[in-house]
Amino acid sequence: MEKSPAPEKSSSFARNDCKEIEDVEASPDSPAVDTSPDALQGPASEENEAVEESNAEEPDLTLPQVWDEIDVFLGRNSDSPCDDDESKTDSDPVEIPRAVELLSKNVESMIDKYAMDAGKSKFGHDPEEDSCFFGSVSRLSKLADKIGDLKPSDENANVLCSSSLNRTSSVLQRAMSFLEEELRAILDEDSKTGSDDSDPKSAKARQSSSFNNYGHDSDRCILPDPEPASTEEEFPCFMSETISIMSKIADTMISAGYETECRVLWMIMRRKAFKSELSKGGLDVLSIDDVQRMQWDSLEREISTWIAAVKRCCTILLPGEGALSESVFLGQPEIGQVLFGDLARSVSIRLLDFAEAVVLTNRSAEKLFKFLDMYETLQDLIAAVDGAKRYSDDPRKEEVRAEMVVVKGRIGEAAVSIFCQLESSIKSDSGRVPVPSGAVHPLTRYTMNYLEYACEYKDTLEQVFQQHHERAIVETSDSEPMYNMDSPSAKTSPFSVQLMTVMDLLDANLEMKSKLYKDQSLRYIFLMNNGRYIVQKIKGSSKIHQLMGDTWCRRRSSDLRQYHKNYQRETWYRLLQFLNHEGLQVKGKVSKPVLKERFKCFNSMFDDIHKTQSTWVVNDEQLQSELRVSISAVVTPAYRSFLGRFNQFLDPGRQSEKYIKYQPEDIESLIDELFDGNPTSMGRRRT
Template sequence: MSTKSKSCQALLLSPKRHRLRMRRLYIAHMIHCAITQKFCHSQRVLVGIAQQRKGMRSLCLDPETPSFSMSRSSASGLSTPRFSYSESGIDQCIEAAEALVLKWNPEASAFAKVTSLFYEDRHEAMHYIKCVNQLQKAMDFLLSDNSSSQKLVLAHKLMQMAMKRLQKEFYQILSMNRAHLDPESMSTRSSRTSIRSSISDFDDDATAAEDDVPNAGDSISEVEQVSSIAMADLRSIAECMISAGYGKECIGVYKVIRKSIIDEGIYRLNVEKVSSSKINKMDWQVLELKTKTWLEAVKISVRTLFTGEKILCDHVFRAFESIRESCFAEISREGAGLLFGFPELVARTKKSPPEKMFRVLDMYTALGDLWPEIESIFSSESTSAIRSQAFESMVRITESVRTFLSKFESTIQKHSSKSPASGGVHSLTTHAMDYLANLADYNNILSEIFADWPPPSWRSMPESVLYSPDSNDLSVPALTARIAWLILVLICKLDGKAKHHKDVSLAYLFLANNLHHVVFKVHTSNLLYVLGEDWLAKHESKLAKFVGNYEKLMWGEVISSLPENPRTVISPAEAKEIFSNFNFKFEQAYRKQRPFIITDMKLREQIKASIHRKVVPTYRQFYDTHRITVGSAREMAAHVVFTPRDIEGYLSDLFFGGITADDVSSSSASSATSSPLRRHS
């Protein structure tokens, strides 16, 4: 390809690559002209390129760099000449650089081949960096001043040797300090050991190179001191190589080594690449285990792994914003993609056991808690794809949670099993309330997820249903309205199941049992925080009405069979009739209650105490007053079946799902005068 074609191609590159390519093109052409003795002719051909090079000089040199001058000082046997833009100054600069570069040229010295410059003599290493920087300025001057090509050829060769040496040193420092530059050490670095300046900030005095590391008197650990020195050296080399146009070589070494550290860290945290099809084939137990592993891994990765790498990358390439951003994006993109993409895969999986809801909410919580740190670490345009992946996972989890709750509501409405024969708490009530109570533990997260979800339509329910928030009341939080709606759907479903009991009083007992369980779950979980005291009070009132209706329908006839004033004087015939009627009504009510159960002990004792207060005292007064008026002992035995103590015993055995210790044997005869409870009495 001709020189003209190469120049045209360079114009299509980025400004930085364009500048570096033109510099190398110009140097190569100058060397070629010197060899063929056609320098004068070539100089006219390339004058246009040189003028472009002058215009872009501000892009490649730091404006804060001191003026091009050098001072002679003696340290470690090194001599650095002071010069201005003169032939003698150029010569002295090249000579000083030549001596130091050749000394550490691994191809010319066995000592240099096996020895690290920065580990052997760090003070001399700082002078090496300075000489290379000054050599670069000399080359810039030769290019702009059209000086002798022989000097430029020599300077270019020295620069190539120096860049190879520095690239090797850069690799060695990164490789040998993996333990000291690990992300955990970086993320927990003390401010006392922070690096204060780069090699470009040094004074002319060579002793200023030690400013990059903590003083010997500082109270720091050996690991912090070693890592501080390594970070300072890496930054010095990176700034020197990038300024000289060898950034690609430097950045390439950095990416290879540091990317391997991130990838290894992600692997050690048991986060692996997995496809959507593979996740769909996993058993839920395996997927749940992977989810729990991810929950631990994401915290360590964000707060240690990526934070540490960001700190190191920002320091090493502090002088070059675009480079440090693109470099960090390159080394973290794959690992972060695996990490932040996993929740989205889980949310999209076709498996939907009840436990999945809570695992995806756990992942949403983890990402939400870490979101400020994720935004800070991946704040650049280069890492925007990583931020987008994390955010997309949260969006998918939101959609998944809403879908879960819609399916949950549909499951309640389609539930087909009848109410239990014992009238106890239905399994649907138990499972639904356990599920909602667990959901309430995520009330903060669910409030975010439901914030813009349209509220349920309360108008689809009859006005006679239990208390529910006004759908037009904007002050009702979205989460409160949604949970209240789901409980309402549950109670309406239970109301339908209660109709399977032929006896209305037992249907009320079934509803009381289940509503009590609902109220109990709300009162003893975060559902109370979600629904509020007002909701709880209204449902407790409704529970009391259910109990009252049950007592009225089941025990009303028993109570009404006794006179309002049990001590009123009546005839023996009237007393016989009242005793016989009471025996029949009590036995009938008792037999209906035998198979029924009240699971909650407190509710059971409250209902039994209420029945006892309404039945036993009145019957005892009537029994004590009129049993002797019935007639003979035989007539008494025929009409007075139960003593007050018997009634107390039978009532105490209620609501256990059958007769307990005081089991009542059945009689072959069934009549008012031959009660099945009589023999036990």
């Protein structure tokens, strides 16, 4: 690049490109710069006009020459130019090179030029110019320190040093303000770019879509696969060139003594960016009162949003922020680590505050699963903190982790308390109205479905009960828990013991409710319906089955068989009494009146049974089929045998039709209509 021609009688100088600057700095054959007092410093005169005229007559210096002259000046011992050296006299001037003023003017000129740029980003358009600017500002900050350390020996030298220091400090402060505003603009511009909801291709729209999909497509808290984040989920959204510019700004500000300003600005803007990212997914700042006043449906949605936010922080936001801090503060890794630690702690506290507010809400059974989701989410967050290498040496890591553990423990205690309330729910269900038709009781459905879903969190529940089992024991009933004798692991599991206790209470409650039925047969249908429902639920869930064990299932199956036998005895064995051969013969002959009475009583009782029990309900198809088959196996052969043997003793025709109402096939068909829950008209015998 050719040097720009310098205007005549001007103290400004031409800017060479950065390649020329680097060549001058690196080459030992660079043209020597006259650093004699006459060349670097005009004569000390009280007449300002004379000084200005003298300086104006000196030839302009190129930027490489200015830098070289400044570097030579900076390399001198701080005390040598202006100390009380015996070889100097009091009249010797302080050697402040003319390049100091030229450098200040150069920095001001470049700031003015950047300010004229209509673009929002000042840097990045001309890398060579940017390199010159940062190099000049870096030397300017060193000059301020250098001149401030000088010890002039006379009044004139003191005035000169003070003037140079004031000038340098003023320009340096302006440069720092410019860099601070540019860093703010870069960080703010990225935040604004990512918040454009109207553009589906914008970073926020992409991230918000992914963010919402985590929390609202499923009830369970399922972490995403640990794959590298796609470009649609990158955070923060800075190009490598922008990161490089921010790194140069940070290095320059910190080197110039503006570390505090740089750190404060960084924290303000990154917190703002994080708040924006979390708000994209719908996570609002809610007070404890806000959470307390929420209806459960609304709070449940907030919890889902919170879970998604925590997971996104674990997998995308915090790792991305850590990488950004590491890249921008590459030259000051300790500062980058501290800033990342402060931000991570700030975000974590905000997330934990919501969790603590949720724990303080009224506890009810339906909240258990969201509480367990939150518990698992915090567990994953703690694991992410433990695995964060760039955060490993920060003492605040243990502080944040300890707070996470405390909140997780409170959620675990709440989950244990909620689960134990299931006992109270079963005990308090003392309704005196029997379920129509002997169907499965709502309490049975609710309890078993609740347990089935709860056991999807089996490992988590075992963990929280293990940690808080003493509280669980205090809050549970006084009844003796039933241990799972065929599962060694279950013996030592407080959750398994609690599960057994709940099942015992449910059995006792159902037994009590079965006594509300006046019809003993219906009582056993009720017990079979509920018992079968419980067994099928347990066998259908491997996790509940594992906790309850085979012994418990075998015992329950045995109870069901006994209920079945009792039902047969109360209903069909009484019917079979009318098909008994005993008592039909009088003096060695079949008594027609007795035979007619037997058929009449059988028909009447069978009609009553069919009319009543066709309205009863057995929802389990297998149990329904088993009952029908067993009834038919008992009744149909006995009736066929009785009919075949004694049909001949009735007069054919009208008398036979009057007393023989059903054929064996009719009996089978009518038995197949039982337990449908629908009354049916009685069929006539087949012809």
